[in-house]
Amino acid sequence: MIVKFQNNPVTLVGNKINIGDDAPDFKAIDNNLKEVSLKDTNGVRIVLTVPSIDTPVCDLEVRTFNNKATSIDGVYIYTISMDLPFAQSRWCGVHGVNNVTTLSDYKDRLVGKNYGTYIEELGLLTRAAFVIDSNNKIVYVEYLEEITDQPNFEAILKAASEAK
Template identity: 75%
Template sequence: MIIKFNGSPLNLEGNILKVGDTAPDFVAIDKDLKEVSFKDTKGIRILLTVPSLDTPVCDLETRTFNEKATAHANVSIYTLSMDLPFAQARWCAAHGIKNVVTLSDFKDRLVGKNYGTYIKELGLLTRAAFVIDSNNKIVYVEYLDEITEQPNYNAILKAASEAK
């Protein structure tokens, strides 16, 4: 799949997912350097992949979901990037992020591979969103054509609200 960064084409590697697919497992690293497996998560989940929390659009996206999460108490929200866990923890502390879990894909790049979000040329994850129901079925997918654009917040939250 080809996406763009400031209009320049880039290639995504990995398995491109669609609505109806079973969400693939992955292992990522949390702020305490512990492995977190997708199979250990439960309920309705929003997985957001972003290039880096230290960029304006990723910052805005994660802060927006952190604020909106309070109205969706039955939904777990995860932001995944290649940022090191130390950088993610620092960023979350600096911005008061309490309702979004940040995970790093730096070690094994399984999120990038299994969710088709690894940008070959940059070694980062692209901006994408996945809503997964309690049966591990994907009910919403959004791979943004242009990395610098924001996702469709309303559509993501609506899909999460309607998921079972």
């Protein structure tokens, strides 16, 4: 798979995830500087990786999911980037984002490595979406071919609503 940033190919490091795989564990840091891993989450989860929530494309994506999050009961949405937790917290506060949990992969880069989303050239995460069911199985995967494009919101929400 070729992924591009502003039409220039980039190298993704890590393991590509496929539908049917067990969701890989990870460690990321929440806005209170506490470590969060996959085992600390439950239910149906939408995991979004983005380059930086403080850019126009990522801003739109996170705010769109924040607005749509309440439309599906029992689904938890996590947005993970390399942004520092302080910046994520500030951004969420400024934009009233409270239905999406932001996590930072800055410390160990395990989300990037375990989900195949770490961009070697930029030190950022690529734009991707994963839906994980309550049994920790991957039921939806989308790696964006062009990082500056938006994900398929409706397909992600449909997969999450159909997951158990």
